[in-house]
Amino acid sequence: MPRWEPDGVGRLQAAAFELFAEQGFERTTVAEIAQRAGLTQRTFFNHFADKREVLFGLGSEFQEEIVREIAACADTLPPLDVVVRALQAASDTMFEERRAAVTRRQEIIDANPELQERELSKQAALIHAIAAALHARGLDPETALLTAGAGMLVQQTAVRRWTQPAESRPLRELLSDALHSLRTVATQTTDQRVVPLET
Template sequence: MARWKPGAKDRLHAAALELYAERGFEQTTVTDIAQAAGLTERTFFRHFTDKREVLFGGQDQLRQVFVDGVAAAPEPAPAVDVVANALQAAASYFPDERRQSSRTRQTVIDANPGLQERELLKLASLTQSIAVAVGERGVPEPQATLAAHTAVTVFGVAFVQWIEDGEQRSFGDIAHEIFEELRSLTSPPL
């Protein structure tokens, strides 16, 4: 096995996504993934705790990007502007070269109720982290929680649009447009 080649984690990730899309998540084993990547199971477990982590391993980094975006928002700013800043910070986590693997990942998740549940838990945890970060800026409840839910809702809508077949706009542009749509819902008509 070619264990000495660099990029083992990326190769395992790519092999897993391909196999999950081809065979299904439940039908794919860690052995299958390791073999497809030209590595051993032991190497797989050095990088991932289980085969679900291939899909959810970036959760902590995404959470940190949002939290850092909240912290970096200008002072003073309304809570809604703070989370808009966090959404723009999150755009760095979704460069265009990540779009196809994100599409595949979402297709795999959508086909498996257990993975859908895990995705919902991830989003709930993200919401809580954002609410705490917004609260640390002095925003009282329930505004901090409402702002956090707003950010995650806009994130979800923007992500679905970003991974649509044929979509060319950047994640940041889409998130900005969705956020402005939301603002227009709460603005009085002229």
């Protein structure tokens, strides 16, 4: 018989998630979260650097998954395809079955500027991780960073649509759509060095 209930981190995340949804981020204290999880405030701060961090636990696993996928991907694909395929694989594993949870998490973040700042920091960290993974495959650092940024643009566009009520398609498909949208936006410039198929 275990000395404590298992998965303290998970219980703290769940408790925080509930309380933030019920009464908002600012009006929730760390003491409340710990109490609902059956733990102490001290234990909370052992697991999370600050109150915000409890909402961003999934992020690091997502990042690791993506970096793994990029490293494993075939050498012949163009870099942006490598990134989008990695995003699709990670989405299947970690997002696809949690649309409701992801949506509610997004609502909590959208309601609080502090949390938005942290979210942006995480996205920036993910961009740098992706760029590093691309650089490890031989891409020059500048192009790697640009490609990673483009990939995250695709990801954000897809997730934004995926978390809308009217949308029911899988995230994998919306990622493909978003990539195509980015290509369209980027291709429609006066600086044409490429012409349409048909003359």
